[in-house]
Amino acid sequence: MALAGRVIVIANQKGGVAKTTTAVNCAIALSQSGLRVLLVDLDPQANATSGLLGWNVPRTSNKTIYDVLCDPDNLNEAVIETRSGLAVLPADQDLVGAELELASALQRESRLRIALRSSLFCEKFDFVLLDTPPSLGLLTLNGLVAADSVVIPVQCEYYAMEGLRSLVSTVARVRERFNPALQIEGILLTMFDGRNRLSQDVVGEVRSRFGHKVFETVIPRNVRVSESPSHAMAVVEYDPRSSGAEAYRQFALELAGRNGNGPNSGLC
Ligand code: ADP
Ligand code: MG
Numbered sequence: 001m002a003l004a005g006r007v008i009v010i011a012n013q014k015g016g017v018a019k020t021t022t023a024v025n026c027a028i029a030l031s032q033s034g035l036r037v038l039l040v041d042l043d044p045q046a047n048a049t050s051g052l053l054g055w056n057v058p059r060t061s062n063k064t065i066y067d068v069l070c071d072p073d074n075l076n077e078a079v080i081e082t083r084s085g086l087a088v089l090p091a092d093q094d095l096v097g098a099e100l101e102l103a104s105a106l107q108r109e110s111r112l113r114i115a116l117r118s119s120l121f122c123e124k125f126d127f128v129l130l131d132t133p134p135s136l137g138l139l140t141l142n143g144l145v146a147a148d149s150v151v152i153p154v155q156c157e158y159y160a161m162e163g164l165r166s167l168v169s170t171v172a173r174v175r176e177r178f179n180p181a182l183q184i185e186g187i188l189l190t191m192f193d194g195r196n197r198l199s200q201d202v203v204g205e206v207r208s209r210f211g212h213k214v215f216e217t218v219i220p221r222n223v224r225v226s227e228s229p230s231h232a233m234a235v236v237e238y239d240p241r242s243s244g245a246e247a248y249r250q251f252a253l254e255l256a257g258r259n260g261n262g263p264n265s266g267l268c
Contacts, residue, residue: 004123008147027129036255038122039052040129040131042133042142043095064087068111069102110145144179164206165252199203218256224238
């Protein structure tokens with residue numbers, strides 16, 4: 001059965017592993033297949049926000065994720081519809097201050113969870129995807145506490161395993177202290193380069209260590225993916241026929257399928 005309101009955080013404390021690329025492309029691909037999606041940008045760099053809204057697009061509201069973390073009542077006003085079935089809860093650089101300002105606040109790690117789950121807000125969507133910054137600070141913690149599961153993008157590069165081990169132990173600690181239901185949805189191998197022996201070794205090592213937790217889809221390194229942000233677009237819209245776009249559509253199907261929204265559910 002399809003699970004409505006599934007909250008999935010995309011996390012890895014390493015920067016540049018394709019968290020934002022995955023969040024934006026997956027959100028668009030899921031919405032293109034008829035699912036209702038909300039993308040929450042928890043990164044002060046706000047790359048997911050510009051990936052969905054473009055630059056300098058007039059906004060209907062000035063409220064952002066920062067206002068929601070300060071006061072959950074701002075949620076409805078802050079969410080912006082971007083395309084049919086795809087909404088964003090945007091970030092801007094104000095979010096840099098949130099980490100410090102919330103440090104002494106009550107329930108500081110549960111702010112997002114309270115906002116999304118009160119009045120069943122997340123049930124309006126099939127998927128709520130959370131993009132996180134490259135650190136394990138309070139913003140990422142809010143993501144992990146709010147989520148049902150975590151997708152871990154892993155770049156097919158040297159040191160990949162190190163970051164992965166440390167995130168897996170963070171997930172275990174979050175589960176113990178704040179969110180017992182948190183699951184590892186899966187590990188997504190990104191920027192795979194078939195000509196590169198190291199890429200192949202990383203895939204082999206991650207698959208042998210984490211088995212079925214690794215998504216079957218592997219995202220190839222593809223220049224169209226890296227070009228698309230300079231046009232403030234995601235590759236699934238910038239060049240839908242590129243290998244990167246195809247892989248992200250395939251990944252979105254796999255993710256939806258794991259959550260009961262597969263081809264046989266009539267939704268995709
Ligand atoms: P993170 O959010 O983890 O810091 P990004 O999604 O911003 O990582 O990606 C880091 C950089 O790698 C960006 O410049 C992005 O365009 C590029 N990139 C991501 N995925 C691919 C890919 N499959 N092929 C080529 N470049 C990629
Ligand atoms: Mg990012």
